[in-house]
Amino acid sequence: MAGSLKAGDTLLIDSLDLTLPAGRWSALLGPSGVGKTSLLRLIAGLPCAAHLKGRLKAGDGAPIAPRVAMMAQDDQLLPWACALDNVTICARLRGEPAQTERAAALLARVGLGGLERRKPANLSAGQRQRVALARTLYEDRAVVLLDEPFSALDAMTRHTVQDLAAGLLAGRTVVLITHDPAEAIRLADVAWILTRAGIAPCILPPTMPPRAPEAAATISAQAALLKRMRLLAAQGAG
Numbered sequence: 006m007a008g009s010l011k012a013g014d015t016l017l018i019d020s021l022d023l024t025l026p027a028g029r030w031s032a033l034l035g036p037s038g039v040g041k042t043s044l045l046r047l048i049a050g051l052p053c054a055a056h057l058k059g060r061l062k063a064g065d066g067a068p069i070a071p072r073v074a075m076m077a078q079d080d081q082l083l084p085w086a087c088a089l090d091n092v093t094i095c096a097r098l099r100g101e102p103a104q105t106e107r108a109a110a111l112l113a114r115v116g117l118g119g120l121e122r123r124k125p126a127n128l129s130a131g132q133r134q135r136v137a138l139a140r141t142l143y144e145d146r147a148v149v150l151l152d153e154p155f156s157a158l159d160a161m162t163r164h165t166v167q168d169l170a171a172g173l174l175a176g177r178t179v180v181l182i183t184h185d186p187a188e189a190i191r192l193a194d195v196a197w198i199l200t201r202a203g204i205a206p207c208i209l210p211p212t213m214p215p216r217a218p219e220a221a222a223t224i225s226a227q228a229a230l231l232k233r234m235r236l237l238a239a240q241g242a243g
């Protein structure tokens with residue numbers, strides 16, 4: 006994508022020249038309100054307060070929106086539907102028959118085998134986000150947009166679900182929005198900080214994600230990224 010991002014007359018990101026590599030995890034960081042969620046919604050072709058003055062296209066020239074699945078911070082599960090029915094909900098809303106065996110297999114893959122008939126109220130936050138991950142996988146799309154999907158989880162659960170997502174979404178084009186430098190360093194193949202002035206690439210360790218949080222290279226990259234984000238914020242670039 007290239008151009009400038011605006012909400013009404015307000016400039017959000019001036020010079021947005023961004024290539025998200027196919028089949029890899031790209032992390033987008035940046036201050037609150039800079040336009041991260043808006044960007045994801047534009048990629049997904051969803052209604053959005055912001056608009057891109059410029060171009061947004063896939064490398065193969067085909068439409069992007071039909072190839073997209075999204076996962077948000079909120080699990081967005083239907084409270085009256087069981088885990089299995091939540092996994093198949095998007096397909097059923099499209100009028101497609103539910104593939105219950107495939108949905109059950111996905112629930113098993115995210116560690117929820119045996120809980121297919123549980124309602125969201127009877128699942129933990131981590132389990133609910135696993136159902137949301139299974140629902141995203143059920144859509145089987147090449148492009149997966151993750152809008153802070155792990156941020157509401159406690160540290161231990163976050164770690165587990167991050168590992169799960171890294172394994173199950175490998176090979177897809179993933180765009181991860183996060184406020185957490187540790188998460189970006191751990192999961193991303195490439196990462197950028199979005200600011201009002203434009204985008205700043207992040208330096209990531211040379212190892213493959215998901216990176217061990219205790220590795221010296223991971224820790225120093227996190228510290229450097231946090232320092233850079235603070236510097237950019239202090240400069241008022243965000």
Ligand SMILES: Nc1ncnc2c1ncn2[C@@H]1O[C@H](COP(=O)(O)OP(=O)(O)OP(=O)(O)O)[C@@H](O)[C@H]1O
Nearest residue numbers: 012013017036037038039040041042043044054055
């Ligand atoms: N209906 C609207 N009309 C005008 N501006 C809007 C509207 N909705 C959102 N905005 C503005 O668009 C900007 C981008 O919002 P967006 O949610 O994309 O930011 P974000 O970077 O994802 O923020 P956060 O990290 O807090 O989720 C914000 O500055 C917000 O104030």
